[in-house]
Amino acid sequence: MPASPVSQNALDDAAFAELLQRHRARVLHFLQRLCVGEAEDLLQETLAKVWRLRASFDPARNGEAWLLQAAFRTFCDHRARTARRPVAGPFVEHVEAPVRASAIELRDEVVAALQALTPIQRDLLLAFHRDGASVEELAARHRLPVNTVKSHLHRARTRLQERGGRDDAR
Amino acid sequence: MTPAEFEVRLMQCLDERRDPFLDAELAPHLADDAEVAVRVADLLARLVVVTQNAAPRREAASLPAARHGCWRSRALRCVSLPLLAAALLVAVVLAVWGSRPTEHEAPGRVLRASLSTDFERPLAATITVRTVLARERGLQFQTFDKRVVRR
Known part of the structure; x- marks a missing residue:
């Protein structure tokens, strides 16, 4: 494994530790928005990883952005490890919900969003994600072209996001 | 992108x-x-x-049926056990009564019939039929009918 390039202006350990401490909360908040139950663990894993690579960090770079990218890679690596484990259902079942005031709020938002969908959008969305029906099965069941079914699904997912949107979106 | x-x-x-x-x-x-x-x-x-x-439609549909099925199985057990006991009792009673002499039969029931040759009348045969005349509380009245039939 090749050694990481050493920055000529690398921070000393104390300065680097201060950098991590300064952005730690922001990174944790970012990870919590991606997942809930394992955000702390992923944060520790991220900090341990960047600490090992501290010699390659260029102080001229945006430290926060660098840490957030490292956290995101840690998050993706974790998802890849989780995906390799045998699961009984689709991968969405193992996704952690982002931070919410309560799980009930999220459920209420989703229920409201489902009610706002058109009947065909709601039927297709539930049949596909909840009941595990394939696009081809739904097309045959509703006597619709496959692309039409996909369009309805895409629209339903988009509207699922729009209703009750994220608190800190954009 | x-x-x-x-x-x-x-x-x-x-x-x-x-x-x-x-x-x-x-x-x-x-x-x-x-x-x-x-x-x-x-x-x-x-x-x-x-x-x-939302619960999957398969589970949601089966949940009430499972409840009803549970209720039905309980009801079935509650009813079937006494019936089974009664059937067993009847079988025992029948077995006991069945082993008793045939004299204890319903009124009019033929208990025994026989055909014998009447040696006194070579061309005749005697038919004897024993029947229950009446039966009440273990007491049975029997009667018999004897007829001679010419061949």
């Missing part, structure tokens, strides 16, 4: 039930834009609620 292309690719991943975060085309875009990554994570979380919020 333009936002429109990103959305197309994202929906394609979901249609194929693949993780967008592990898609080779989407991952770089997600890594570069934290807000987009969070938005995708939020969408996946909402889809989790869709899959888990």
Whole structure:
């Protein structure tokens, strides 16, 4: 494994530790928005990883952005490890919900969003994600072209996001 | 990758039930834009609620049936056990009564019939039929009828 390039202006350990401490909360908040139950663990894993690579960090770079990218890679690596484990259902079942005031709020938002969908959008969305029906099965069941079914699904997912949107979106 | 292309690719991943975060085309875009990554994570979380919020139709449909089935099985057990006991009792009684002499039969029932040759009348035969005249509380009146039939 090749050694990481050493920055000529690398921070000393104390300065680097201060950098991590300064952005730690922001990174944790970012990870919590991606997942809930394992955000702390992923944060520790991220900090341990960047600490090992501290010699390659260029102080001229945006430290926060660098840490957030490292956290995101840690998050993706974790998802890849989780995906390799045998699961009984689709991968969405193992996704952690982002931070919410309560799980009930999220459920209420989703229920409201489902009610706002058109009947065909709601039927297709539930049949596909909840009941595990394939696009081809739904097309045959509703006597619709496959692309039409996909369009309805895409629209339903988009509207699922729009209703009750994220608190800190954009 | 333009936002429109990103959305197309994202929906394609979901249609194929693949993780967008592990898609080779989407991952770089997600890594570069934290807000987009969070938005995708939020969408996946909402889809989790869709899959888990409402009970699957198969389970929902079977749950009442399971309840009814449970009730029916209990009722069946409650009814069948006494019936079984009664049937067993009847079988025992019949077995006991069946072993008793044939004299204890219903009125009019033929208990015994026989045909014998009347030696005194060579061309005649005697038919004897024993029947129950009356039966009451273990007391049975029998009668017999004897007839001579000429051959």
